[in-house]
Amino acid sequence: MTTERSGADILVQALTDLGVEVVFGYPGGAVLPIYDAIFKQAKIRHILVRQEGGAAHAAEGYARSTGKPGVVLVTSGPGATNVVTGLADALMDSIPLVVITGQVPTQLIGTDAFQEADTVGITRHCTKHNYLVKDPASLGAIVHEAFHIATSGRPGPVVIDLPKDVQIAAATYRKPEGPLQHKTYRPQVKAEAAAIEAAVEMLAAAERPILYTGGGIINAGPYASTLLRELQALTGAPVTSTLMGLGAFPASDDAWLGMLGMHGTYEANMAMNKADLILCLGARFDDRVTGRLDAFSPESRKIHVDIDRSSINKNVRVDLPVVADVGSALADMLAVWKARGHEKADLGEWWRRIEGWRARQSLAFPASDHEIMPQKAIQRIWEMTKDKDPIVTTEVGQHQMWAAQHFHFQDPNRWLTSGGLGTMGYGLPAAIGAQVGNPDRLVIGLSGDASVLMNIQEMSTAAQYRLPIKIFILNNMYMGMVRQWQELIYASRYSESYSEALPDFVKLAESFGWTGLRIEQPGDLDGGIEAMLSAPGPVMVDCRVAQLANCFPMIPSGAAHTDMILHAEEVVGEATDEAKALV
Amino acid sequence: MHIKEQAAERHTLSIVVDNEAGILARIAGMFTARGYNIASLTVADITEDHGVSRITIVTYGVPEMIDQIIAQLDRLVPVHRVTDLSDLGPHIEREMALVKVAGTGDHRIEALRLAEVYRARVVDSTIASFVFEVTGNPEKIDKFCELMREVGLVEVARTGVAAMARGREAA
Numbered sequence: 001m002t003t004e005r006s007g008a009d010i011l012v013q014a015l016t017d018l019g020v021e022v023v024f025g026y027p028g029g030a031v032l033p034i035y036d037a038i039f040k041q042a043k044i045r046h047i048l049v050r051q052e053g054g055a056a057h058a059a060e061g062y063a064r065s066t067g068k069p070g071v072v073l074v075t076s077g078p079g080a081t082n083v084v085t086g087l088a089d090a091l092m093d094s095i096p097l098v099v100i101t102g103q104v105p106t107q108l109i110g111t112d113a114f115q116e117a118d119t120v121g122i123t124r125h126c127t128k129h130n131y132l133v134k135d136p137a138s139l140g141a142i143v144h145e146a147f148h149i150a151t152s153g154r155p156g157p158v159v160i161d162l163p164k165d166v167q168i169a170a171a172t173y174r175k176p177e178g179p180l181q182h183k184t185y186r187p188q189v190k191a192e193a194a195a196i197e198a199a200v201e202m203l204a205a206a207e208r209p210i211l212y213t214g215g216g217i218i219n220a221g222p223y224a225s226t227l228l229r230e231l232q233a234l235t236g237a238p239v240t241s242t243l244m245g246l247g248a249f250p251a252s253d254d255a256w257l258g259m260l261g262m263h264g265t266y267e268a269n270m271a272m273n274k275a276d277l278i279l280c281l282g283a284r285f286d287d288r289v290t291g292r293l294d295a296f297s298p299e300s301r302k303i304h305v306d307i308d309r310s311s312i313n314k315n316v317r318v319d320l321p322v323v324a325d326v327g328s329a330l331a332d333m334l335a336v337w338k339a340r341g342h343e344k345a346d347l348g349e350w351w352r353r354i355e356g357w358r359a360r361q362s363l364a365f366p367a368s369d370h371e372i373m374p375q376k377a378i379q380r381i382w383e384m385t386k387d388k389d390p391i392v393t394t395e396v397g398q399h400q401m402w403a404a405q406h407f408h409f410q411d412p413n414r415w416l417t418s419g420g421l422g423t424m425g426y427g428l429p430a431a432i433g434a435q436v437g438n439p440d441r442l443v444i445g446l447s448g449d450a451s452v453l454m455n456i457q458e459m460s461t462a463a464q465y466r467l468p469i470k471i472f473i474l475n476n477m478y479m480g481m482v483r484q485w486q487e488l489i490y491a492s493r494y495s496e497s498y499s500e501a502l503p504d505f506v507k508l509a510e511s512f513g514w515t516g517l518r519i520e521q522p523g524d525l526d527g528g529i530e531a532m533l534s535a536p537g538p539v540m541v542d543c544r545v546a547q548l549a550n551c552f553p554m555i556p557s558g559a560a561h562t563d564m565i566l567h568a569e570e571v572v573g574e575a576t577d578e579a580k581a582l583v
Numbered sequence: 584m585h586i587k588e589q590a591a592e593r594h595t596l597s598i599v600v601d602n603e604a605g606i607l608a609r610i611a612g613m614f615t616a617r618g619y620n621i622a623s624l625t626v627a628d629i630t631e632d633h634g635v636s637r638i639t640i641v642t643y644g645v646p647e648m649i650d651q652i653i654a655q656l657d658r659l660v661p662v663h664r665v666t667d668l669s670d671l672g673p674h675i676e677r678e679m680a681l682v683k684v685a686g687t688g689d690h691r692i693e694a695l696r697l698a699e700v701y702r703a704r705v706v707d708s709t710i711a712s713f714v715f716e717v718t719g720n721p722e723k724i725d726k727f728c729e730l731m732r733e734v735g736l737v738e739v740a741r742t743g744v745a746a747m748a749r750g751r752e753a754a
Contacts, residue, residue, distance in 0.1 A: 120605060121605075121608065124605065124608060124609055124612055125612055125613070125616045128660070129660040132604065132605075149660060154658075182660075183601065183663075184600075184601055184660060184661055184662060184663050185660045308658060309654045309657065309658065310651065310654035310655050310657070310658050312654075313647065313650060313651075314651055314654075317647075577584040578584055581584060
């Protein structure tokens with residue numbers, strides 16, 4: 001006979017049974033019983049953030065870098081509403097999170113009680129699923145189910161809203177035995193054999209194939225990245241990736257074309273445009289990737305492997321849908337390819353064309369001897385740290401795109417960025433989460449001067465736990481990407497995009513107990529990066545970069561892949577209304 | 584620049600869901616969030632233990648949008664299954680309406696006569712009004728209401744569509 005215990009104890013026991021090691025959170029009135037239960041145990045480590053939004057992004061960084069679900073614990077009302085951005089971010093980028101929110105006692109729900117918010121209502125459409133727990137007897141099963149839903153199928157965030165009286169009331173808890181069988185939720189992991197066979201035949205027959213990979217490969221686990229490399233080696237096909245998929249295929253490989261899409265390489269976008277077969281693996285034909293839809297890869301047949309059926313045929317009609325976990329589908333495709341004795345096709349002509357596009361050197365940027373080019377700064381950080389196999393986080397904007405272009409990844413789970421939602425303020429807390437999950441690794445946060453301020457309070461969290469994250473700010477004193485769009489589309493009317501009244505980042509760092517460094521001259525760049533890497537504990541670098549540098553190449557919104565702008569000189573001053581209406 | 588509208592077709596979807604708290608908000612909210620239309624929505628539980636509900640939604644959209652709607656519904660955790668009855672072929676749609684008509688003299692006689700033609704039942708009457716109960720497919724109810732407008736229509740309450748595939752199999 002199991003003894004009864006409080007809802008708070010059931011929660012902590014269930015989390016322990018699920019192997020949770022770290023919880024990112026912030027206490028408050030409606031979660032005091034849970035915090036008391038945490039106080040009385042030693043297995044789960046609690047990381048105290050400085051604002052709940054920071055907890056959500058830290059949990060995302062933890063999840064993305066370790067492959068484990070991120071767990072968040074916050075109070076009711078503002079605690080819950082502050083995590084909403086992180087939930088939306090995790091939903092878009094398929095990051096497994098379990099977020100526990102306190103709620104006012106059951107009998108006060110609906111009375112506009114102190115710190116009451118309709119958390120399940122507010123989070124319904126920015127979570128994969130959510131729960132309001134009304135009985136401690138059901139809590140244990142719900143926690144286990146929540147982890148199952150968050151981590152299986154297409155991963156995503158799950159919220160458990162837990163009223164305070166349910167945390168106090170007693171019930172029994174038993175750890176579920178065996179794998180969870182949900183009555184309605186059964187994601188399709190294994191592809192239909194006929195679809196795999198058709199995919200292999202299409203791939204074998206292709207003259208101009210391309211592998212278009214995405215975050216799904218990262219989510220499927222490191223084995224999927226290994227299988228991707230194997231499939232590439234068997235087929236000889238070029239590989240490109242979305243922002244979220246960087247690292248699944250090694251950037252040092254000759255078959256790597258770089259990222260595709262709006263700020264992708266010329267060769268990746270041209271190869272997509274001219275291919276006769278696109279094998280999409282765990283990507284979702286997002287508008288940042290496709291550009292103008294009616295001009296997207298007009299000559300290709302398209303295979304789309306995705307675990308989420310709703311991603312297939314959403315933006316682009318494909319010839320062969322394959323609903324499956326991308327790792328499982330890759331394993332099946334490899335088996336069929338080998339069983340049928342397919343040989344690597346002669347792709348010589350295709351590769352000659354790709355080399356021609358490559359020769360345009362679309363990532364080249366102008367050199368400067370009097371100011372630091374932001375691309376150069378990223379390039380040097382990469383060159384000086386690649387042997388340390390760092391984990392890199394970014395905020396959102398120009399620096400993010402430059403990082404995607406000039407920081408090259410060899411393996412998955414090293415690159416943490418907010419792709420779908422594009423959340424400024426993600427990078428600093430994500431670096432904290434990544435460092436918590438990987439205490440011995442080098443974690444670098446590439447930032448912009450505007451983005452870094454959005455969750456700057458989390459510097460205090462890094463200080464408290466002495467997390468040696470290195471935040472490198474490309475400071476151009478602008479919201480650079482906004483300024484770039486205003487330059488290209490609004491005839492350089494820089495409406496509200498200047499970073500007025502920036503703090504002294506060095507003094508700011510020092511005030512938090514961090515090391516603060518400033519780099520101003522090109523000649524000081526290497527020394528500054530060296531100093532950042534050798535300083536113990538957290539470091540913030542204020543790197544003053546060329547203020548008006550733009551991120552190229554670029555496919556303007558609504559343009560085709562073939563209409564890429566490679567250099568600043570090709571830019572017109574004012575766009576049409578149709579172009580202005582696009583995101 | 585002007586906003587363009589696309590031609591849409593009508594589809595009737597049957598959605599069998601686990602009868603958990605918030606399920607209707609989850610389904611209806613998904614339609615709003617993704618910009619889909621709900622022309623009619625009905626819901627009631629259909630099992631002995633009240634654990635499962637059947638939702639019937641009539642929606643309009645281009646074929647690609649209908650496919651997306653079904654895929655989006657299908658991936659909601661509490662959804663057992665989604666069936667596009669319009670895609671399945673012949674199916675039955677029924678709706679019930681209460682129609683209040685007020686008037687005297689010829690209008691009153693004409694209202695009764697038309698009600699008989701449409702097999703509508705009188706479920707309430709005063710010296711100067713009737714409430715009719717009429718059942719049928721949505722077009723029949725549209726037509727009945729249109730006729731009643733001529734003879735003193737006061738108000739209409741409609742249930743929305745309940746639908747089912749023909750034949751012996753469950754959809």
